[in-house]
Amino acid sequence: MHPAALWKALPDGRVSCRLCSHFCRIDVGRRGLCGVRENHDGALYTLVYDRVAAANLDPVEKKPLYHFLPGTTTFSFGTMGCNLSCSFCQNYSLSQPPRQGKAITGERASPADLVAAARRSGAASVSYTYSEPTIFFELMADTADLARAAGLKNILVSNGFQSRQCLDALAGRIDAANIDLKAMRPDFYERICGAKLAPVLKNLVRIRELGWWLEVTTLLIPGVNDSPGELSELAGFLAKELGVDTPWHISRFHPDFAMRDRPPTPPESLAQAYDLGREAGLRYVYVGNVPDQERSTTFCPNCGERLIERQDMGLQAARTAGGRCSSCGAPIAGIGLP
Numbered sequence: 001m002h003p004a005a006l007w008k009a010l011p012d013g014r015v016s017c018r019l020c021s022h023f024c025r026i027d028v029g030r031r032g033l034c035g036v037r038e039n040h041d042g043a044l045y046t047l048v049y050d051r052v053a054a055a056n057l058d059p060v061e062k063k064p065l066y067h068f069l070p071g072t073t074t075f076s077f078g079t080m081g082c083n084l085s086c087s088f089c090q091n092y093s094l095s096q097p098p099r100q101g102k103a104i105t106g107e108r109a110s111p112a113d114l115v116a117a118a119r120r121s122g123a124a125s126v127s128y129t130y131s132e133p134t135i136f137f138e139l140m141a142d143t144a145d146l147a148r149a150a151g152l153k154n155i156l157v158s159n160g161f162q163s164r165q166c167l168d169a170l171a172g173r174i175d176a177a178n179i180d181l182k183a184m185r186p187d188f189y190e191r192i193c194g195a196k197l198a199p200v201l202k203n204l205v206r207i208r209e210l211g212w213w214l215e216v217t218t219l220l221i222p223g224v225n226d227s228p229g230e231l232s233e234l235a236g237f238l239a240k241e242l243g244v245d246t247p248w249h250i251s252r253f254h255p256d257f258a259m260r261d262r263p264p265t266p267p268e269s270l271a272q273a274y275d276l277g278r279e280a281g282l283r284y285v286y287v288g289n290v291p292d293q294e295r296s297t298t299f300c301p302n303c304g305e306r307l308i309e310r311q312d313m314g315l316q317a318a319r320t321a322g323g324r325c326s327s328c329g330a331p332i333a334g335i336g337l338p
Ligand code: SF4
Pocket: 017, 018, 019, 020, 021, 022, 023, 024, 031, 032, 033, 034, 035, 036, 037, 083, 134, 135
């Protein structure tokens, strides 16, 4: 156990966790909704500070981030646990056991160990990912500080359901984020994810204000969140509130966890969502989780030149020069583009 951050004591011995937008009020001896934060005698502790459940070296394109240090690798890790309970979770064996009262497993690894491993691996960055990094905030924050001091960038891959306090505590630590915007219907978040849409929308706008590099992902589920009206609304929100240079990743769904009654997303739905994103004015729209060379390519928004091609979640070819189109010279949005 490790002391938790971002909570306050209540007069009756309960604690109010301020880390995510659930704002759990936790009785003595009990855990919050995520299952990894526990009230011990009126103080809150995290149960995952020293429980790294997955760690890998990934291409940054796998996060997915297509416009942030393309072609580099990122040392990625996560603990068990999540503050959401999405019935379609594609990573439920890592995210859901603590919520179900099951054992929290993982390897003991300190922030210094993790940063040393990242440096040995040759990664350009550290990614907080796999489950939901919000719920391992303390481990993320301490690692991010050491990573930054070692010259590494920090990447947050998240469902965007943090509290405002959590985001602000991460403000000087994170360089880039990929945030899920799972749907534009409040009842989707409430019924299917056990959460709320409004905090996610607010956090996306806040992240834009914080100046992190931001890309957004939507998992397209047949018959659930794939209506043209909803997708146009979602893409319109991205274009209007976050800017047309915000890359939007539309990801293919596979039946998993508690949602096995739906087929995988058909390629034509992904193509339709791609077109709707472009019609909304977004300059960089991508289809993921499926081989689609054309729709994973970056085109110059000015002259249409093919600029950055990707394959197997990695960089294949880049024809930008100093972050500009090699044909017409127009700037291409991003950080560290060739
Ligand atoms: S992180 Fe969120 S879900 Fe977990 S205890 Fe805190 S408020 Fe509750």
